[in-house]
Amino acid sequence: MAKKKIGIIGATGYTGSELVRILTNHPDIEITMITSESRVGELFSDVHPFLQGIADQKLVSINQIDDYELDLVFLALPHGVSMDFVKRFKHKPFKIIDLSGDFRLNSKEVYEEWYKLNHIFPEGIEKAVFGSPELFFDKIKDANLIANPGCFPTSAILGLAPLLKANLIEEDNIIVDSKTGVTGAGIKAKTVNLYSNVNDNFKAYGLKYHRHTIEMQGVLDKVSEKETCIQFTPHLLPVDRGILTTIYVRPTGKMDEIKLKELYADFYANAPFVRLRKQEPAIKDVRGTNYCDLYVTYDKRTNMVIVISVIDNLIKGAAGQAVQNMNIMFNLEETKGLNLIPLNP
Numbered sequence: 001m002a003k004k005k006i007g008i009i010g011a012t013g014y015t016g017s018e019l020v021r022i023l024t025n026h027p028d029i030e031i032t033m034i035t036s037e038s039r040v041g042e043l044f045s046d047v048h049p050f051l052q053g054i055a056d057q058k059l060v061s062i063n064q065i066d067d068y069e070l071d072l073v074f075l076a077l078p079h080g081v082s083m084d085f086v087k088r089f090k091h092k093p094f095k096i097i098d099l100s101g102d103f104r105l106n107s108k109e110v111y112e113e114w115y116k117l118n119h120i121f122p123e124g125i126e127k128a129v130f131g132s133p134e135l136f137f138d139k140i141k142d143a144n145l146i147a148n149p150g151c152f153p154t155s156a157i158l159g160l161a162p163l164l165k166a167n168l169i170e171e172d173n174i175i176v177d178s179k180t181g182v183t184g185a186g187i188k189a190k191t192v193n194l195y196s197n198v199n200d201n202f203k204a205y206g207l208k209y210h211r212h213t214i215e216m217q218g219v220l221d222k223v224s225e226k227e228t229c230i231q232f233t234p235h236l237l238p239v240d241r242g243i244l245t246t247i248y249v250r251p252t253g254k255m256d257e258i259k260l261k262e263l264y265a266d267f268y269a270n271a272p273f274v275r276l277r278k279q280e281p282a283i284k285d286v287r288g289t290n291y292c293d294l295y296v297t298y299d300k301r302t303n304m305v306i307v308i309s310v311i312d313n314l315i316k317g318a319a320g321q322a323v324q325n326m327n328i329m330f331n332l333e334e335t336k337g338l339n340l341i342p343l344n345p
């Protein structure tokens with residue numbers, strides 16, 4: 001089979017460079033075009049020196065896209081920027097996987113309220129498929145535009161889907177408490193992410209209004225066919241990468257540990273990247289990999305189910321899940337190029 005030709009747009013950022021790192025080892029694709037507007041003409045490895053000798057392609061402008069024949073393009077661009085490119089590429093023959101939040105929601109009001117996008121509504125949104133392979137595999141297979149899930153939503157959705165699908169918990173009383181590493185904020189310098197603010201420190205942010213709340217609820221409404229209500233609070237950890245999410249939910253009926261474990265084992269029986277753990281997982285257990293590790297337990301004393309979900313925000317939370325989606329769209333083995341082993345310690 002001829003190798004698929006891939007373009008990576010916005011590769012000076014964190015998720016763009018992770019895409020290059022992962023795809024460099026993918027046997028069935030060729031990285032044909034890597035773009036940057038700020039570093040045109042330089043080598044990719046000039047921007048990311050840790051990849052010198054591994055990925056030395058020249059960075060080109062997105063405006064040169066017509067010089068290439070591409071099968072698929074990854075957009076690793078900020079929110080509000082991606083949608084312009086999807087519009088611009090609407091008659092192009094290639095498929096698109098968008099890593100931003102631009103195509104993840106489905107109502108104009110929601111976009112205005114949560115993304116503050118000033119009455120802009122992404123064109124073509126009705127054709128976008130939410131790229132969560134564990135939930136929407138068949139739709140992803142036939143999609144031309146994938147809205148790759150957000151990092152916090154990935155951890156929460158995978159943690160909650162089995163319980164909501166089976167209708168076993170109060171859907172309007174869900175607590176999602178997440179901790180993330182700093183790369184989640186992107187490569188652009190921001191005062192809140194200065195070393196002195198992050199190092200040796202730990203804080204909550206985005207209480208009550210974080211845009212990922214609505215993304216989680218939107219997807220889980222579909223899974224449960226009910227209106228979910230989630231209290232989501234993210235926290236910033238002094239680490240580079242990783243998300244640990246702790247979920248607290250109340251069962252609607254009788255619950256026990258065995259039933260709970262069986263439910264998750266059945267739900268994820270065919271999911272190569274979801275590992276059901278025997279003990280509480282740590283972020284280093286999945287660092288550098290596309291795994292989502294889940295630990296579920298029932299606390300009889302409080303009558304609560306607790307789920308712990310860990311991912312690498314740049315991989316299962318972004319670039320890795322995007323490659324998983326690409327494999328599915330190309331009818332390749334879901335795990336191709338993603339046999340990554342955790343880096344721990």
Ligand SMILES: NC(=O)C1=CN([C@@H]2O[C@H](COP(=O)(O)OP(=O)(O)OC[C@H]3O[C@@H](n4cnc5c(N)ncnc54)[C@H](OP(=O)(O)O)[C@@H]3O)[C@@H](O)[C@H]2O)C=CC1
Nearest residue numbers: 010012013014015036037038076078079100184186187318
């Ligand atoms: N970081 C994470 O953990 C996750 C991120 N995401 C999402 O993925 C997307 C990319 O994230 P991330 O890699 O962290 O972001 P970064 O800020 O690290 O990188 C974004 C890149 O986009 C390019 N860019 C910026 N503005 C424009 C513009 N106006 N036109 C064209 N290119 C532009 C820049 O490259 P240049 O200027 O060189 O062209 C920049 O390097 C975002 O939407 C983010 O929310 C999703 C899940 C997790």
Ligand SMILES: CC(=O)N[C@@H](CCC(=O)OP(=O)(O)O)C(=O)O
Nearest residue numbers: 100101150151180181182184185
């Ligand atoms: C530390 C930090 O700031 N994290 C980001 C998560 C960003 C992200 O990846 O957002 P998308 O998945 O929607 O693209 C935040 O809380 O906004």
